[in-house]
Amino acid sequence: MANLKEIKRKIGSVKNTQKTTKAMKLVSSAKLKRTEELAKRSKIYAAKLTELLSEIAQKMHQNNVGGLDTIYFREVLNPKVVDIIFITADKGLCGGFNAQTIKRVNQLIARYKAENVTVRLRAVGRKGIDYYRFNTIELSDQVVGLSAAPDFEQAAAFISEIASSYAKGETDKIVLVHNGYVSMITQEIREDQILPIDPSKLSLDTVSTSELEVEPDDDDTLLEALVKRYVEYTMYYSLIDSLAAEHSARMQAMDAASTNAKEMVKELTVKYNKARQESITTELIEIISGMESMK
Amino acid sequence: MELMKLEIVTPTGVIFDAEVRQVTLPGSEGEFGVLPKHATLVSLLDTGVIVISKTDGSELAVAINAGYVKVDEEKTTCIVDGAVSLSGEDGDIAKALEEAKKLIKSTEASSSAIAAAVSKVEQIGKSY
Helix, strand or coil, X not given: CHXXXXXXXXXXXXXXXXXXXXXXXXXXXXXXXHHHHHHHHXXXXXXXXXXXXXXXXXXHHHCCCCHHHCCCCCCCCCCCEEEEEEECCCCCCCCCHHHHHHHHHHHHHHHHHHCCCEEEEXXXXXXXXHHHHHCCCCCCEEECCCXXXXXXXXXXXXXXXXXXXXXXXXXXXXXXXXXXXXXXXXXXXXXXXXXXXXXXXXXXXXXXXXXXXXXXCCHHHHHHHHHHHHXXXXXXXXXXXXXXXXXXXXXXXXXXXXXXXXXXXXXXXXXXXXXXXXXXXXXXXXXXXXXXXXX | CCCEEEEEEECXXXXXXXXXXXXXXXXXXXXXXXXXXXXXXXXXXXXXXXXXXXCCXXXXXXXXXXXXXXEXXXXXXXXXXXXXXXXXCCCCHHHXXXXXXXXXXXXCCCHHHHHHHHHHHHHHXXXX
């Protein structure tokens, strides 16, 4: 009899879990919609900014005044120090979302270690920070809360510190790793080189024939301001992208969990019915055999 | 009347995209106006007010904090960090003015630039 009660309790508990996962899925899908919209709108701004930056860089390249030769574009052949920024979620329950990012970061670290490059890790998001703290790997910088609610000012403050360290020559390369949003059901690990800016990313073939006037006259000031803005915005956009991916990953995970719970309830119900029938049969046998013995 | 395309893009989306007659921009080296067929130009934008002269001759003001503008013969694209449209159409001009002032004051621009921008916003507010 105790078995029956136990199964019943189990069914109840699984049903409760199912309620939670279902609710989390709904919350995530609502949040995903909002984040997706935000990402879509920011994308326009990012595209325009890249366009402008390409044009200026190209113009300076044509006039042979710095431009692509400045520190922001020049690739260091043998980097000594590399900064890896990575974005993870603050919360779990989103399948392999965080684990994938961490795995890629570990691969990168291993690769750079093999080349004798000093790696400085900068973490955004609690899950990544927890992982490296647990494994006692030092983090140069860490931020919590930014990946759950991307804020331009905060993102800019975070990245400009790293960018100024780059400008001073303390680091040779800045790489950003995050899990990006592709569609409702797919995410993709993205690895972007933030600085130096990869000239192949800028569309340099759009040759404008007209003379480009620049104000203020000092080209470098403008380029520097643009690069700064570009870097800040890449960071911000990656945060949004990561957040959208996080929600879609969580949605998927919770959907799978709900389906699993449903399956489990079904199995347990069958088990419960079997146990019930079994006990009835046993009882019947007991009664009948009792009656037989009284004859 | 000749027209040109004007686009104002902020991190939160495109806030203006239409044909206009003329636009006045707060460049970092001083305010300047752009008419159709303007030579190609790229400029930094300072805290201030963009004044758009629309096709029907009416004016629309947009307060911005900072950004860039790219002008070519057919199209002017403003890429700004933050913008508040000071239009009287939505009725709530007072609220828009407040927001614009807040936006302007939040920037790192010099105090004189902020004062100039605020006074301009107030002037526009009186005209409604």
